[in-house]
Amino acid sequence: MSETGAGQIVVRYEHVAKAFGPKVIYQDVSLEVRRGENMVIMGGSGTGKSVMLKCLIGLMQPTAGKIFYGDREVTAMDEAELIDVRRNIAYVFQQAALFDSMTVFENIAYPLRTHLKLSEEELAARVELNLDRVNLPGVGDLMPSQLSGGMRKRIGLARAIALEPEIILWDEPTTGLDPSNTKRISELILKMQSELKVTSLIVTHDMTSAMMVADRVALLHGKRIEKVLPKADIQKEPRGTLLRDFIEGNLDI
Amino acid sequence: MRFLIRLSQRIGHGVADFLENFGAMMRLGGQTIAHSFSRPFELHEVFKQIEHLGLGSISIALMTLFATGMVMALQFAVGLDRFGGRDYVSVVVGLAILRELGPVLSSVVVGGRVSSGIAAELGSMAVTEQIDAIRALGNNPVKKLVVPRMWAMMIALPSLALFADIVGILGGMAISSLELGLRPTTYLSDTIDGVQLIDLVTGLVKTYVFGFGIVLIACHNGMRTYGGTEGVGQATTKTVVASLIFIFLADFFLTRLLLVFG
Numbered sequence: 001m002s003e004t005g006a007g008q009i010v011v012r013y014e015h016v017a018k019a020f021g022p023k024v025i026y027q028d029v030s031l032e033v034r035r036g037e038n039m040v041i042m043g044g045s046g047t048g049k050s051v052m053l054k055c056l057i058g059l060m061q062p063t064a065g066k067i068f069y070g071d072r073e074v075t076a077m078d079e080a081e082l083i084d085v086r087r088n089i090a091y092v093f094q095q096a097a098l099f100d101s102m103t104v105f106e107n108i109a110y111p112l113r114t115h116l117k118l119s120e121e122e123l124a125a126r127v128e129l130n131l132d133r134v135n136l137p138g139v140g141d142l143m144p145s146q147l148s149g150g151m152r153k154r155i156g157l158a159r160a161i162a163l164e165p166e167i168i169l170w171d172e173p174t175t176g177l178d179p180s181n182t183k184r185i186s187e188l189i190l191k192m193q194s195e196l197k198v199t200s201l202i203v204t205h206d207m208t209s210a211m212m213v214a215d216r217v218a219l220l221h222g223k224r225i226e227k228v229l230p231k232a233d234i235q236k237e238p239r240g241t242l243l244r245d246f247i248e249g250n251l252d253i
Numbered sequence: 254m255r256f257l258i259r260l261s262q263r264i265g266h267g268v269a270d271f272l273e274n275f276g277a278m279m280r281l282g283g284q285t286i287a288h289s290f291s292r293p294f295e296l297h298e299v300f301k302q303i304e305h306l307g308l309g310s311i312s313i314a315l316m317t318l319f320a321t322g323m324v325m326a327l328q329f330a331v332g333l334d335r336f337g338g339r340d341y342v343s344v345v346v347g348l349a350i351l352r353e354l355g356p357v358l359s360s361v362v363v364g365g366r367v368s369s370g371i372a373a374e375l376g377s378m379a380v381t382e383q384i385d386a387i388r389a390l391g392n393n394p395v396k397k398l399v400v401p402r403m404w405a406m407m408i409a410l411p412s413l414a415l416f417a418d419i420v421g422i423l424g425g426m427a428i429s430s431l432e433l434g435l436r437p438t439t440y441l442s443d444t445i446d447g448v449q450l451i452d453l454v455t456g457l458v459k460t461y462v463f464g465f466g467i468v469l470i471a472c473h474n475g476m477r478t479y480g481g482t483e484g485v486g487q488a489t490t491k492t493v494v495a496s497l498i499f500i501f502l503a504d505f506f507l508t509r510l511l512l513v514f515g
Binding site for chain 2: 091100
């Protein structure tokens with residue numbers, strides 16, 4: 001975190017509430033994320049972790065409250081203004097969300113074609129660079145259906161980082177993966193932080209991965225952010241506290 | 254009493270649901286029109302969709318109209334014989350096909366086939382978060398998914414209906430020559446003398462409205478799909494039913510409206 005601006009607040013949730021019809025997902029979520037850190041958001045299934053990420057780039061609208069990216073209020077933006085935010089905040093989807101009808105190459109080229117005017121050679125070079133970054137060189141001609149789950153997630157990451165984002169949102173990055181793929185993805189999250197200096201918000205309930213990548217951990221429970229702690233302090237949490245209970249699987253959710 | 258309350262609640266929910274969907278579809282229609290004329294034009298995607306929606310429907314649409322033309326000629330021959338008007342079979346069949354059956358039946362056939370395909374495709378994209386991914390990557394799903402399908406439909410359906418019109422008339426001609434003893438050349442020249450350009454045009458105008466509605470219903474239902482594969486199935490079924498109802502209802506109002514022009 002030595003670069004300029006490291007440690008300053010880049011994302012801020014202020015008293016955010018979200019409901020789907022009568023079903024209240026959360027009532028009062030407040031959270032600050034600092035530049036360059038890996039913030040892990042933990043919580044049981046259905047607590048609205050992914051919804052938090054989707055609200056940050058305007059894929060969903062909160063029912064109340066404000067969300068800021070830098071000093072700009074995302075929740076007040078229209079679809080056209082959000083495009084700029086989405087160029088800088090990448091979303092890595094839980095099931096990768098690759099476009100089935102396109103090759104791996106076209107999937108990664110998609111955001112580049114959308115936002116930049118590159119020649120075909122430059123495009124090919126950028127795609128290959130990003131395939132290298134996720135350690136999958138030379139798979140550009142494959143279709144998404146030919147990839148394994150772990151590979152799909154890495155291609156999803158390659159597509160997300162193609163525009164060199166400032167922030168990456170990871171939606172359950174290791175769910176459904178075997179231990180070696182889980183480790184590989186966790187290493188990629190750390191690599192993005194160290195090499196590309198990105199800030200990451202990682203939503204997960206995979207404790208192994210969370211402990212490996214987190215700088216700080218936030219616990220979403222009881223319809224709000226219950227606690228935010230640096231990773232080092234988690235083991236110091238006394239037994240019987242919410243966070244400790246969650247980690248040890250003793251929290252009823 | 255409790256039954257009445259439950260019934261009225263159901264009706265209330267149904268009406269609210271319909272209005273909500275109708276409003277959302279109108280918004281989608283507005284966005285589609287707005288994005289249809291803004292750069293970049295995804296011509297490659299439009300051609301791909303024309304191939305997908307239009308070419309794939311040709312055989313079924315033409316077969317439907319050929320058979321319909323034959324049946325109409327036989328039935329009208331029976332009816333018109335009662336008034337000694339067998340010579341008018343060609344004109345009556347021509348009018349029925351150009352003004353009504355060509356456009357409506359092509360739209361029904363294409364509507365059934367294409368709307369379910371669009372709803373299933375976009376529905377699968379929605380449940381696998383691919384539509385969210387389009388937005389997350391800074392693009393617009395309406396521009397990327399709806400607009401090319403709309404252009405493709407606007408080009409393919411009227412063209413298909415035009416071919417279907419011709420094949421329908423040829424069907425009538427074929428059966429008249431084989432069964433009713435009318436000479437094909439006479440049949441054709443009678444048809445050409447009897448029908449007017451306005452008959453053809455009003456028929457084709459309808460297909461633009463039908464096509465617009467079919468794509469809008471299919472895209473709306475597809476993009477709003479949730480609940481995994483089961484949701485995709487439901488969206489597909491709902492779309493086929495809604496498209497067909499739309500075609501038949503819109504046909505009545507359009508026919509009434511277009512009568513102003515003749």
